Amino acid sequence: MSVTDEPLLSVDGLQTSFYTEEGEVKAVNDVSYQIDRGERFAVVGESGAGKSVTSLSLMRLIDDPGRVKGGDVTFRSTSAVATLARKFPEGVATENSPGYIHVTELRSESGAVGSDPGATVRDNPTDVATSLHDGSLHIEAGHVDVLDASEDAMRELRGNEIAMIFQDPHTALNPVYTVGEQIAEAIRKHLEMDDGAAKERAIEMLERVGIPDAEERYSDYPHEFSGGMQQRAVIAIALSCDPALIVADEPTTALDVTIEAQILDLLKELSNEEDVAVQLITHDLGVVAELCDSVMVMYAGKPVERSSVEELYYEPKHPYTVGLMSSIPRIGDDRERLDTVPGTMPDLVQLPSGCSFHPRCPYAEDACLEHEPPLVDVETGEPVEDPDPAVHSAACLEYTGELQDGVDFDVQIREDAATDGGESV
Amino acid sequence: MSLQRYFVKRLLVMIPVLFGVSILTFSLTKMLPGSPVDYILQFQETTPGLREQLEAQYNLNEPVYVQYWLWLRDAMVLDFGDSLISDRSVSGAILRRLPKTLLLGGGGFLIAVTIGIPLGVLAAVNNGNTIDEASRVGALLGIATPNFWLGLMLLLVFSVQLGWFRVIPPDMPTLSLPMLKFVILPAITLGTASSALIMRLTRSSMVEELNKDYVRTAKAKGLSERTVIVKHVLRNSMVSVVTVAAIQVAFIVNGSVVIEQVFSWPGVGRMLIQAITQRDLPVLQAIVLMIAVTIVFVNLIADLLYSWLDPRIRY
Ligand code: SF4
Numbered sequence: 001m002s003v004t005d006e007p008l009l010s011v012d013g014l015q016t017s018f019y020t021e022e023g024e025v026k027a028v029n030d031v032s033y034q035i036d037r038g039e040r041f042a043v044v045g046e047s048g049a050g051k052s053v054t055s056l057s058l059m060r061l062i063d064d065p066g067r068v069k070g071g072d073v074t075f076r077s078t079s080a081v082a083t084l085a086r087k088f089p090e091g092v093a094t095e096n097s098p099g100y101i102h103v104t105e106l107r108s109e110s111g112a113v114g115s116d117p118g119a120t121v122r123d124n125p126t127d128v129a130t131s132l133h134d135g136s137l138h139i140e141a142g143h144v145d146v147l148d149a150s151e152d153a154m155r156e157l158r159g160n161e162i163a164m165i166f167q168d169p170h171t172a173l174n175p176v177y178t179v180g181e182q183i184a185e186a187i188r189k190h191l192e193m194d195d196g197a198a199k200e201r202a203i204e205m206l207e208r209v210g211i212p213d214a215e216e217r218y219s220d221y222p223h224e225f226s227g228g229m230q231q232r233a234v235i236a237i238a239l240s241c242d243p244a245l246i247v248a249d250e251p252t253t254a255l256d257v258t259i260e261a262q263i264l265d266l267l268k269e270l271s272n273e274e275d276v277a278v279q280l281i282t283h284d285l286g287v288v289a290e291l292c293d294s295v296m297v298m299y300a301g302k303p304v305e306r307s308s309v310e311e312l313y314y315e316p317k318h319p320y321t322v323g324l325m326s327s328i329p330r331i332g333d334d335r336e337r338l339d340t341v342p343g344t345m346p347d348l349v350q351l352p353s354g355c356s357f358h359p360r361c362p363y364a365e366d367a368c369l370e371h372e373p374p375l376v377d378v379e380t381g382e383p384v385e386d387p388d389p390a391v392h393s394a395a396c397l398e399y400t401g402e403l404q405d406g407v408d409f410d411v412q413i414r415e416d417a418a419t420d421g422g423e424s425v
Numbered sequence: 426m427s428l429q430r431y432f433v434k435r436l437l438v439m440i441p442v443l444f445g446v447s448i449l450t451f452s453l454t455k456m457l458p459g460s461p462v463d464y465i466l467q468f469q470e471t472t473p474g475l476r477e478q479l480e481a482q483y484n485l486n487e488p489v490y491v492q493y494w495l496w497l498r499d500a501m502v503l504d505f506g507d508s509l510i511s512d513r514s515v516s517g518a519i520l521r522r523l524p525k526t527l528l529l530g531g532g533g534f535l536i537a538v539t540i541g542i543p544l545g546v547l548a549a550v551n552n553g554n555t556i557d558e559a560s561r562v563g564a565l566l567g568i569a570t571p572n573f574w575l576g577l578m579l580l581l582v583f584s585v586q587l588g589w590f591r592v593i594p595p596d597m598p599t600l601s602l603p604m605l606k607f608v609i610l611p612a613i614t615l616g617t618a619s620s621a622l623i624m625r626l627t628r629s630s631m632v633e634e635l636n637k638d639y640v641r642t643a644k645a646k647g648l649s650e651r652t653v654i655v656k657h658v659l660r661n662s663m664v665s666v667v668t669v670a671a672i673q674v675a676f677i678v679n680g681s682v683v684i685e686q687v688f689s690w691p692g693v694g695r696m697l698i699q700a701i702t703q704r705d706l707p708v709l710q711a712i713v714l715m716i717a718v719t720i721v722f723v724n725l726i727a728d729l730l731y732s733w734l735d736p737r738i739r740y
Contacts, residue, residue: 061644159647166645171638176660176735186646221736237646 006076006143007034008244008277009058012387014071016050016057023349027053027066029301032387035245040271040278041389042288042309044324045298048345051281054298055247058146059162060154073146077244080144080161087156160190163238167250169230173222179233180206180218183240190241205236209266228259232266239270246271249281264290285324289313294389297321300346300356303375306384307392317378317394319361319407355397363398363407373397431732435725446717447500451493454710460485464704465509483509483706496710505711510703515711519693524599526681526692532612533677533684537619538670544620545627545666546659552632560624567621572680576614576687583610593689611688615680619673626669630662637661664735671727675720 016028028050035041043051056062058073144157158164166172173182183202187193193201199218206214209232222230231251238246248267252260268291271278280292288295288309295312297305297320305318316322323341343360346352355373358364374383375395384393398407462479480486483506484495499506505515548560584590590610595603634640635658643653685694693712700708732738 059645061641155647155649157647158645164642164645166638166642168638172642174639174643174657174661175737176664177657182642185648189647223737234642237642 008037008039008076009035009279010072010074010076010387011054011058012072012074014054014057014073015069016053016062016066017069018066020065020349025348026301026351027348028057031071031296031298031301031303033296033303033306033389034387035277035279037244038271038275038277039294040268040280040292042280042282042292042295043298044282044285044288044295046283046324046341046345048300048348049298050301051283051298052249055164055249055279055281059158059164059247060146060149060151061158068147071147074143075146075157075161075245076143077161079244080157083156083160084144084153088153156190159186159237159243160241161243162245162247163241163243165231165234165238165246165248165251168254169227169234170222170254172234173230175222178219178221179225180220182222183233183237186237187240202236202240205240206233208239208270209233209236211236227255228262231255231259231263235263235266235270239274239276242274243276245277245279247279247281250283251280252287253282253284260287261290267291285313296389297324300351301348302356302395304357304396305392305394306375306387306389308389311392315392317392317399318396319363320357321394323360355395363403363405365397365403365405367397367402367404371397371402373400373402376400428729428733432729435728439721439725442721443718446721447497447714448493450710450714450717451496452489454706454713455489455492457704457706457709459704461509461704461706500711500714506707508708509705510708515707518696518708519711519715522691522693522696525690526685526694528599528604528608529611529615529685529690529692530674530677530681532608533615533619533681534670534674536612536616537623537673537677540616541620541623542627542666545624546631546654548624548628549631549635549662550654552635557628560628564621564625567617570617572614572618573683573687575617576611576684579610579614580688594691611684611690614687615677615684618680619676623666623670623673627662627666630665631658634658634661660734664731667727667730667734671723674723678716678719 010032011034012032014028014031015026018025018027031050031054033041033043043054045051053062053066057068060068062068144153146154146157149157173179177185180199180202183205184195184198187198187201188195191198191201203214203218206217211217211229211232217225217229222233225233235251238248246267251267252263255263264287267278267280270276278291280288282288292309294308295306296303297312297318299320305312305316305321307317312321313325316325320341341360346356346359352359352369354367354369354371355361355364358368361368373395375393376383376399378392378394378399381399381401384391396407397403461483462476462485465479466476477486484492487495503516505519507513508515508518511518544560544563548557551557580592584592591603591607594607595601597604640653640658643657648656681692682694682697684690685692686698689695693715696708697712699705700712
């Protein structure tokens with residue numbers, strides 16, 4: 001299989017915990033998913049479900065007292081491997097150690113970087129190193145082990161290959177630098193342009209995200225931008241170095257509804273035209289319907305359902321998903337969102353026994369208190385090995401045949417459900 | 426509003442402020458007990474004629490507001506008359522000593538800032554661990570130690586015991602090497618407390634800034650830790666540090682009066698103390714006014730720096 005057929009990003013068994021005085025908070029507990037090139041993938045859940053920690057883990061931006069405990073994050077991008085091979089030539093394989101780009105030796109200057117145990121950029125041992133060797137750099141295969149990469153190597157990926165958009169654009173921009181400078185800064189670093197060229201590109205980016213009079217607005221400060229424009233500027237930063245993946249963490253939550261729709265349109269348009277994959281993090285299934293191809297629903301640090309967006313809307317399989325769906329407001333509807341999943345996220349230090357969702361689940365039975373449901377194919381009941389979203393899977397005992405009464409919900413879809421969200425009864 | 430217009434506006438605002446400062450200076454020195462004439466006559470019995478003549482010479486027989494006006498008119502062209510004691514021009518005497526005081530105060534401020542800010546950054550980055558704790562204790566000691574005592578101890582250890590520095594300053598031009606060497610101890614004495622305060626403030630404002638979202642944005646861009654801290658976080662933290670640094674200038678000016686005594690430093694501070702004990706009113710008024718004006722100007726500079734650092738607060 002050539003590298004371009006494989007998913008762009010594979011997250012496998014990711015575990016991230018925060019070590020607090022109360023104990024270990026398992027914020028992300030064995031999460032696997034994958035994102036294809038150009039795909040728009042949603043991670044959905046209430047706050048505390050572990051969505052944001054998942055994305056910060058793959059950016060390796062988890063601060064103390066948090067730590068990525070385990071799992072693999074594999075990023076397959078030929079340009080990323082090429083960049084790393086160029087930036088760390090000492091790390092490129094020699095004839096004696098074929099096939100590996102060791103970034104380990106380069107760690108000295110970054111010192112102890114906390115969360116990373118080792119530090120190698122591992123490539124498919126076969127073709128990469130040899131192709132690196134002849135100097136012509138025909139990298140056909142190759143991937144970066146994100147969790148193993150050194151901090152220096154990570155900095156080459158962040159903002160360059162994997163970029164991020166944050167929830168509150170008002171606080172995400174530094175108030176004391178011009179918007180333009182904050183875009184140009186990333187361009188200078190990753191695309192190695194001089195000041196003039198970086199400024200030109202930053203202005204192009206501002207135009208690209210739909211900011212009028214981009215040339216003049218370049219030297220505006222963030223407080224001179226409206227909320228929607230600030231978010232456009234943050235998107236311009238993310239887009240500025242041609243990333244392969246943009247992680248958007250609740251990008252529209254802080255914005256009002258009309259602006260929200262505009263920003264979602266922009267993200268959709270950009271991901272289509274620039275062929276960039278998007279990992280969207282949201283609590284709002286309405287936003288998912290607007291933008292995404294496939295989706296993973298998380299609860300208490302674990303994935304509870306994974307499927308294509310279509311399937312999830314027409315046939316949600318997990319009781320939690322069903323609960324979330326009934327709380328979707330229609331776009332343009334300002335009414336207070338109803339919390340129709342009664343109860344709150346459980347304590348992540350002391351998870352409930354069995355299915356973590358059982359205290360809130362209307363279908364919970366005795367078995368739910370004892371057995372933790374694995375994520376299984378909803379058709380076959382077999383555990384899913386490969387986190388392929390084409391396989392609709394859910395973590396509920398219903399699909400392993402352990403429930404006596406079974407879950408019993410009826411999903412009614414309105415005509416416009418695919419764009420406005422569904423409703424369940 | 427542009428920075429230039431803001432600057433002009435601030436300058437205009439200073440006119441009434443300086444006016445008020447001059448009134449305060451004049452009236453406070455006027456309130457000192459005892460007539461200057463008594464001191465000129467060294468409390469000797471004299472003929473009433475001589476007394477009157479002296480009072481007329483120093484305009485002391487005029488109403489107070491006339492005295493103020495006459496004083497202010499001359500003060501505006503830096504003419505503070507002659508010293509009551511030495512009969513020499515006050516401005517001349519001050520100007521002769523001013524470079525020495527500027528050297529001492531400048532040195533003290535430099536130490537306060539160049540030690541306070543980097544240590545504050547270091548403590549913030551190491552928030553909660555040993556370096557942070559050590560700096561906390563150090564800062565507490567620095568703030569709690571009286572400066573005159575610190576000065577005496579430094580003199581005792583480094584000048585008397587170790588002999589690294591002279592005990593009294595050399596009689597040399599201000600910017601000569603021996604002078605620059607001698608100023609090290611008094612400057613440390615003067616700057617220690619301020620540097621401790623600046624350090625604590627830099628630390629706390631950095632810790633606060635480090636938790637802000639823009640820091641994560643900067644990291645997500647792939648910027649190095651160093652760039653994130655120095656370029657993004659420090660600049661934001663400096664906004665509050667500048668304000669406190671400006672207040673520290675006032676403390677340093679005050680402190681230098683005491684420290685000049687301790688180190689026999691031939692500056693304006695010692696002149697001030699002499700003028701007070703001798704009721705040398707013209708000298709006293711000139712120095713107090715000079716200090717007040719300095720502090721007003723330092724605040725102006727701080728305000729301008731402030732609005733340069735943070736574009737949101739220009740208006
Ligand atoms: S396993 Fe039981 S408690 Fe968990 S979601 Fe399914 S029915 Fe509800």
